[in-house]
Amino acid sequence: MIENGYWRRSAALIALATGLVAASGASAQTANDAQAADDVVVTGTRIRRPDLTSNSPLTSVNAQELTLQGTNNIENALNRLPQFTADANENVSNGSNGTAQVNLRNLGSNRVLTLVNGQRLLPTQAMDLNFIPSAIVERVDIVTGGASAVYGSDALSGVVNFILRDKLDGFRLDAQTSIADHTNDNGFLRGIVSGRGYQTAPSHVFDGGKQDINASFGKTMLDGRLNITVYGGYRRTDPVLQSTRDVSACALNSASTTFTCGGSSNTPFGTFTPLGGPLAGQKLTNSRDGSKTWVPYDSTYTYNYAPLNYFQRSDDRYNAGAFMHLELSKAAEIYGSYMYMDDRSFSQVAPSALWFGQTYAVTCNNPLMSASQQQSLCGAAAGTAATQNTLIGYRLGGSGTLPRRDDLQHRYYRSMVGVRGDIGHGFNYDVSVLRSSAHYDEQYLNDVNVTKAQKALLAVPDGKGGAVCQSVLNGTDSACTPINVFQAGGLTGQQAQYLYAPTRTWGRYALNVISGSITGDLGTFGITSPWAKDGVSIVLGGEHRRETLYFTGDEVAKQAGTQDSDGIIAVNEGFGEIEVPIAQDSAIGKALTLNGGFRYSAYKNDQRSTGYSSKFNAFTYKGELSWQVVDPVRLRASFNHAIRAPNISELFSNLSLGNVNAVDPCAGAKPTASLSACQLTGVTAAQYNSHLVIECPSDQCTGQSGGNRNLKPESADTYTAGIVLAPRGGRNLSVSIDYFNIKVKDYIGSIDPNTIISQCFSTGSPYYCGLFRRDPLTGSIFGTGYVVSTTLNTGYLKTSGLDIAANAMIPLGRLGRLYGDFIGTYLFQQATQPLPGGDSYDCKGLFGYACGQPTPVWRHNVRVTWKPDQKTSLSFNWRYIGPTSNSATSSNSYLTGPADPIDARLPAYSYFDLTGAVEVNRNLTLRIGANNLLDKSPPALASGVLNLFGNGNTYPGVYDVLGRRIFVGATVKF
Known part of the structure; x- marks a missing residue:
């Protein structure tokens, strides 16, 4: 709405100027005045x-x-x-x-x-x-x-x-x-x-x-x-x-003198890293045959997110x-x-996901898991109401799921x-x-809501051979629908509809x-x-x-x-x-x-x-x-x-977190940085030696941005x-x-997060290394970990x-x-x-x-x-x-x-x-x-x-x- 007071004051100013100059200039028709019309x-x-x-x-x-x-x-x-x-x-x-x-x-x-x-x-x-x-x-x-x-x-x-x-x-x-x-x-x-x-x-x-x-x-x-x-x-x-052009048909990775089709570790096969239990720190995925069996994750499972993205x-x-x-x-x-x-x-971009790097609690008696998965996740607590913290990445790619759209x-x-x-x-x-x-x-449409995803993973037996959310039983969310992320393509469109929460x-x-x-x-x-x-x-x-x-x-x-x-x-x-x-x-x-x-x-x-x-x-x-x-x-x-x-x-502007293109030298099975260098950024010796520091998915690390008075x-x-x-x-x-x-x-x-990363690891500068805020559990700089920028x-x-x-x-x-x-x-x-x-x-x-x-x-x-x-x-x-x-x-x-x-x-x-x-x-x-x-x-x-x-x-x-x-x-x- 127009600020009426502002316009009233402004109109009065213009009216005053108009009246004064109209009166003074009525008879001022000189040669100089005529020339003014041609001024540039x-x-x-x-x-x-x-x-x-x-x-x-x-x-x-x-x-x-x-x-x-x-x-x-x-x-x-x-x-x-x-x-x-x-x-x-x-x-x-x-x-x-x-x-x-x-x-x-x-x-x-x-x-x-x-x-x-x-x-x-x-x-x-x-x-x-x-x-x-x-x-x-x-x-x-x-x-x-x-x-x-x-x-x-x-x-x-x-x-x-x-x-x-x-x-x-x-x-x-x-x-x-x-x-x-x-x-x-x-x-x-x-x-x-x-x-x-x-x-x-x-x-x-x-x-x-x-x-x-x-x-x-x-x-x-x-x-x-x-x-x-x-x-x-x-x-x-x-x-x-992007599916309509050769250059963009898949997400390219470089491999010396050639390219390969890379992609995201947030796949319809799922990606799991338990933070406790028998397989703690291991990166797992669901078997390609559709069975509820976990196998070691490798790059052949990556998801090609490019085709549905708008060019x-x-x-x-x-x-x-x-x-x-x-x-x-x-x-x-x-x-x-x-x-x-x-x-x-x-x-428009590819369908949403439970983004790998987010820690979820999963019930050890979740009936959507097989007995072997419960055992791999929880060990002796398998089949009980206990929970296990797990990093989960799972792409909503089944029938009825929709690409993310930004209106x-x-x-x-x-x-x-x-x-x-x-x-x-x-x-x-x-x-x-x-x-x-x-x-x-x-x-923003068709994006996974983390709170809903957490509720949907806290599923227990319903006594009828199926699964029910704990939030349904305790009355905190009667609409909750358990999600099946424990087999390839198991998450249905109906389950996805519960996870979606438009943001405006x-x-x-x-x-x-x-x-x-x-x-x-x-x-x-x-x-x-x-x-x-x-x-x-x-x-x-x-x-x-x-x-x-x-x-x-x-x-x-x-x-x-x-x-x-x-x-x-x-x-x-x-x-x-x-x-x-x-x-x-x-x-x-x-x-x-x-x-x-x-x-x-x-x-x-x-x-x-x-x-x-x-x-x-x-x-x-x-x-x-x-x-x-x-x-x-x-x-x-x-x-x-x-x-x-x-x-x-x-x-x-208030502080917020967002994605940045970057690579963490301390992450993965073969870190490129030394233990001493990584410790300057907050990585513990246990995390480094056990290779627990998770790589940023698709080179998408997290940066913190915000204003400064x-x-x-x-x-x-x-x-x-x-x-x-x-x-x-x-x-x-x-x-x-x-x-x-x-x-x-x-x-x-x-300061660009890549500059922070490169300067920290090349110089050991306390200033640059002090800008890392690593996840206390995983040591990663994505999800809840980030680089201050x-x-x-x-x-x-x-x-x-x-x-x-x-x-x-x-x-x-x-x-x-x-x-x-x-x-x-x-x-x-x-x-x-x-x-x-x-x-x-x-x-x-x-x-x-x-x-x-x-x-x-x-x-x-x-x-x-x-x-x-x-x-x-x-x-x-x-x-x-x-x-x-x-x-x-x-x-x-x-x-x-x-x-x-x-x-x-x-x-x-x-x-x-x-x-x-x-x-x-x-x-x-x-x-x-x-x-x-x-x-x-x-x-x-x-x-x-x-x-x-x-x-x-x-x-x-x-x-x-x-x-x-x-x-x-x-x-x-x-």
Whole structure:
């Protein structure tokens, strides 16, 4: 619900500003006022000038490029640019929150500020690019480098600014459909899958359909002074299973120079390790013949969890909105917008299980066990009402069991109203109020409830030859159904239905912004450099922002560990900017211009549930230089000192446990670490010598995460320097080369559990080894054991490199024109220092556990478009991703580790796209195209190498995982 008091105060402010400037500006119609209508505002500055250009590296993706790419997902279009590293997207299922984000310069999606028409898009922790209606995007500006002095917190790596077509005059309809077309012909992988006895992927598939339709309508009225534009759209994405692709048909393990089909030890055969009795510490499983007999467990019993996992999530998105511009006078234009989105996405993974690592008590007279099983489990207590603690893993794979599904729904609302205008003497003002909110609702379905599973295992004879739960007899749970995990496939769908307990969590996020600024040309008062004709320009303003968060869950979710979380961050800011033309048309060149800016921020953090409150202040600033040496040559450089304040979750989220990809060197029959090293992490000599430390199932160990009230802001110093070459004004050719260097200090994060493990066992550091919390019974670091990985201010992140861009137009006479666009990034450094004062590691050219997704040294896009006439175009695009190596092959102590040759390197990848378009008449344009024209399959890796954004044995945000995508679209306008 909208906070009425907030809006009343904001409306009063705008009404006051409107009345004052309308009265003062009614007669102020000067030459300077007329020129103001043509002023340009560039992303990265608030200065207004007719001839303004960017002093920072700026990349723009226009609507034509989005159309040529044939993508209906904004994040997919941006992730193709070499400046971006893919974050969460539609091809990540397990662990996804259903949102789409971007990661600029591989510094994290939380360190790039996302704007719409120069204003903040959504609450920081609810960012979702699905909210952007792609059909009305005019262009996307990407600015590299800190921009906190201009926009405030979060702009460390840069800014992504979506410029929308918010003043239409007419009707426009955009529709597109696409489908993935892939041939599964990887004989190597198909042989591995079939050799394990698993089903191979179909030889050819057409799937993964996407449909997108958007309509927009605008009308200009009152002699051009009023424009109202409305839009609405629907997008549908069909799910794709991992069973449909060679690369993902089974969970791959590496074995020197080849792969094997691995999987999970949570199998339909069951996995049992008694913690007492005759077979204490032994890993057992049910016999394959279906009898109630335990045999030693080995890797041939593993479960292939991959086929039912989604390789592309299903998604339905509805969005709608409206924009309004009303010019009361030159001194007062009222503008506003309302934007809405409802997005619902489903992810799916393999059926749930009683997860191995959880300790269950089993009754020694459980009638679902055979006499031999009772004897093996309990020894002399067999057949009695005694219980034995046992580690049990059992996959719900029988008839009637269902895959786990995550129902993720997001509803976003964004309202904005403002007034701006000319107040004479070269000055303009802009006052606005913005409120955006996000409603997040997640329901996790078909998952085993541990409490119910425990009740179902405490079964006793019912006196009729069957079994009954103790909880039924004592009246604590009359619905309890005993479960048969004591033979392969013995757990039925009816038994599974009792175990299922849907969990629901939801959150509410809100952002309120009141902002006002005055821009002016001091040249009207004679404040001009003696060597320049243009005057000094200034901006002065203030801003108030307030973010709130509340997150909770139902009782089942809370029993599973979900805890309520809340918080408020409020900030009051004052900012300023100045641009000084030092010299123009002088002996030192065409133009030399300096730009500077500052922002002072006063923060207050509150948590109502605990009464906690804290305050801090921050100061950010920037300096920029632009030197137009001659018309074709411009040099530019900038320095920015930026901050990112900790968000609400980083400050106040409660402690929770979750899965992390890791390997425990102390676990298994043959530990790779020594007894003395393992003892530093909490393993006892008895556990080590008896090989009782259980391996993390499927390399899924447990990590503890949570907030930290004592966090301080991150700070970043960013440097850029570049040259722009534009012969003949850039009409036929323009080239830019820009160097960037960004260092984020005290970055907020957690120490990766793999770093903790590797540093503990390579150095014996008490700090790292002290972060282990091993299960007291099993010594494991999964289940109730874990590695502490909570939020803290750590060391630094640093990246540097070169951006190279070029645009060209070649006249072909009667054959039309040829257009070329090139953009590439060469990476010098991608470094991380996990702890202040400690060693660092560089992920340039690497991928893997610590480095995450591939970070190639070189990436580029080249597009060549032929336009034989004004109505027809044929466009070819080449996307290049450089080779990378497994970080485990590095000699750096943070990165080095075991790596099989088959996982040691990812080759360079080239994708080719082709799009054709024809304007049938002035009202209709048709287009058809194919991305990944040659249907190139993604590289395969062992599943244990992948990080958070890996899926299906590959990196779906980096590579085209579904193969060739064919799209057909149409635009109707009148």
